[in-house]
Amino acid sequence: MPSDQYGSTAIVLFNRDLRVHDHPALAAACERAERVVPLFVLDPAVPAGQRTGFLLECLADLRASLRERGGELFVRHGDTVRETMRLAAELGTETVYASADVSSFARRREERLAAERIEFLCFPGVTVVPPDELRPSGGGDHYRVFTPYWREWTRRNRRWQLAPPRKIRTPPGLDAGPLPAGRPHPGMPGGESQARDRAARWLRQGLSGYADGHDDLAGDRTSRLSPYLRFGCLSPLELACRAGHSVDFVRQLCWRDFHHQVTYAFPRINRENYRHPERRWRHDQEALQAWQAGMTGLPIVDAGMRQLLAEGWMHNRARLIVAAYLIRHLGVDWRDGAWHFWRHLLDGDVANNFGNWQWVAGTGNDTRPNRGFNPLRQARRYDPAGDYVRRYVPELAGLPAAHVHEPWRLPNPPAGYPARLDGTD
Structure with missing residues (x-):
C-alpha cells in the first residue's frame, strides 16, 4: 500500500x-x-x-x-x-x-x-432508521407489512443529529475537477440551501394543514420535499424530528424507510414481483404511449401524466390514480409504468418508486392485493371542482365541475381504453 x-x-x-x-x-x-x-x-x-x-x-x-x-x-x-x-x-x-x-x-x-x-x-444517513436495524420479533430479516413496522419504528431510539463540520481541511494542490453547468429546473431548484429554505418555510406554514390537505389535488398542499430527500439535500432524520408533532407527515417518512428496508432485503424490487406469481400482462404499446403522453381520454389520468412531463413531479394522490389506471384498467405491466416514472420524476429512487408501484399492482407489500381503485370516484373526491384537471388539461378549461371529469373522445383512442370504469375505492 x-x-x-x-x-x-x-x-x-x-x-x-x-x-x-x-x-x-x-x-x-x-x-x-x-x-x-x-x-x-x-x-x-x-x-x-x-x-x-x-x-x-x-x-x-x-x-x-x-x-x-x-x-x-x-x-x-x-x-x-x-x-x-x-x-x-x-x-x-x-x-x-x-x-x-x-x-x-x-x-x-x-x-x-x-x-x-x-x-x-x-x-x-439515507433514512431515518437504518434499513437493516429493525427485525420482526417472530423472525425474518425485514418487515413485510407496514403497520407493525410503523409501531416499532416509532419506538426506536434514534441516533443524534450531527452539526455540519466547522472546518474541512483538504490536501493542497489537488485538482478539484470541472463541474458541468446544469439547466435549472423550473420551480424547483436543487441543492441543500434551497432544500433547507423550503423545508423551514413549509414546516412553518404548511405542516399544520397537512393532515387535512395532503390529498387535495388542486390545493397542492404537500411539502414537495421528496426530490431533496431523494438526493440527500435534507436529512430525513432531521426532518422527522422537526415535524414530529405531525403524525400524518412523519408517517410518510416512515413509509419511505419501510420501502428502503424492503429493498435492502429484496434488491430485485425494480425487476421482479416482491411476492405473488407473475400474471399475464397486456403488452399494448399504443395504450402505454397514450398513458405516457397524457392522452388516454380520462381527464384525471391525463392531468397527472401531463404534470409529470411538465414538472418532473406529480401529486401523490395523482400517482396512485394513474398507476392504478394503467395496471388495473389497462392491464399493462407495472414495470412499464414504474420505469416511465423513474425516467421523469425528480424524486425517482429505486426503493420508493418501485416499492409503491408494486403496492398498487398487488405484487408488493399491500395486504389487500386485489384492492379496487376507481379513477372517476377518486377524481370527484379529491378534485371536486375540477381545478387540477383544468390546470394540466387546457382542452377542458371551459367545462363546468359537473362534466370536467367525464371521459372525453380522442381522435384515435388507444385499443385498451375501457368502455366502463367500474370498481370501488
Missing part, C-alpha cells in the same frame, strides 16, 4: 447524500482524519436523465457549502469505484467513508469498494 503523503487523509464518497448538515460519514471523516477529500463521481452507468439539471445544481450548492468551511468538492468522471481508487492512490490514502444505500447497483458498488485494498466504512 502507498504511504499517505499528506498525513492522515480520508476520502468521503458522496452519492445520494448531497449535504453537509447531519452527514455521519462526513462528520466521522472530519473528526478522525487530518485532511478530508469530499468526492463525487459523475458515473455514466448512473444516468440522471431528467434529473441531470437538478443534480448539477445540488453539486454546485454542495461545493459552495464545502468551500465556506475551507473545503472543496472534488469531481471526477467515470466509473465510481475506479475513480475513487485512482484518487486514493494519488493521495496515498487508505480510508474511504460513504453513506450506505439499498439498491442493487449501490450494494454492488459498496461490495466492489470493500473488496479493494482500502478501509471502506459505511455510515447511516
